[in-house]
Amino acid sequence: MVNTGTGSDQAFEEEGIEPEDIKYIIETHLDIDHTGKAPLFPKATFFIQRREMAFQASYWSKLGHSPDLAWFVSNLDRVEFIDGDMELFPGIKCVLASAHTDGHQHVEVQTDAGKAILVGDTVYDIPLQLEEKAGPGVTLPGGNCFNRARLLDELFKLKWELQKGSMILPTHTYEPFDRYKLGKKRSDKRTAMKAFHRSTGRPSEPFGCA
Numbered sequence: 177m178v179n180t181g182t183g184s185d186q187a188f189e190e191e192g193i194e195p196e197d198i199k200y201i202i203e204t205h206l207d208i209d210h211t212g213k214a215p216l217f218p219k220a221t222f223f224i225q226r227r228e229m230a231f232q233a234s235y236w237s238k239l240g241h242s243p244d245l246a247w248f249v250s251n252l253d254r255v256e257f258i259d260g261d262m263e264l265f266p267g268i269k270c271v272l273a274s275a276h277t278d279g280h281q282h283v284e285v286q287t288d289a290g291k292a293i294l295v296g297d298t299v300y301d302i303p304l305q306l307e308e309k310a311g312p313g314v315t316l317p318g319g320n321c322f323n324r325a326r327l328l329d330e331l332f333k334l335k336w337e338l339q340k341g342s343m344i345l346p347t348h349t350y351e352p353f354d355r356y357k358l359g360k361k362r363s364d365k366r367t368a369m370k371a372f373h374r375s376t377g378r379p380s381e382p383f384g385c386a
């Protein structure tokens with residue numbers, strides 16, 4: 177599983193999965209909206225970039241972005257730290273992509289349909305950030321990033337991945353459900369983005385600082 181989120185358990189119930197069934201969880205980063213339900217998975221081992229812990233402990237958590245950091249610290253026996261890129265299992269690779277946070281990582285998965293990249297919070301909106309389909313009246317996605325220059329590097333790489341046919345799967349948009357015909361979605365992009373900005377209370381920024 178990638179990220180534990182803060183949403184309802186409806187998807188688990190529908191799939192007939194119990195939280196105890198989950199053995200491995202990769203956290204793209206430790207912001208609360210990605211990790212909030214981590215304590216509900218009693219048998220899972222968590223894979224986190226080592227520098228993400230350092231970053232959250234030294235900087236981000238001071239701003240209130242990671243109230244769950246204490247939970248991870250007190251459950252270190254269930255945390256495996258990664259330094260940089262690492263293939264955890266055949267076809268499932270963690271790739272350090274610091275920008276949104278210092279230890280943010282992507283998860284690359286080799287599927288029958290090609291490479292899928294779970295990009296966490298590097299991308300909020302594929303058309304605007306990777307296809308540059310902005311126009312008059314379009315509101316650019318806002319948010320935050322730790323390192324804007326690194327973010328631009330990561331977006332450049334992901335633009336090429338998109339052009340090569342890789343599936344790009346961001347966290348805070350439902351647009352890929354239609355783009356890649358991924359099945360049932362529980363909301364739409366506009367609702368998801370609005371809910372996200374409400375939940376973070378962060379002001380929108382001009383292009384790219386996602």
Ligand SMILES: [Zn+2]
Binds near residue numbers: 205207210276297
């Ligand atoms: Zn985040």
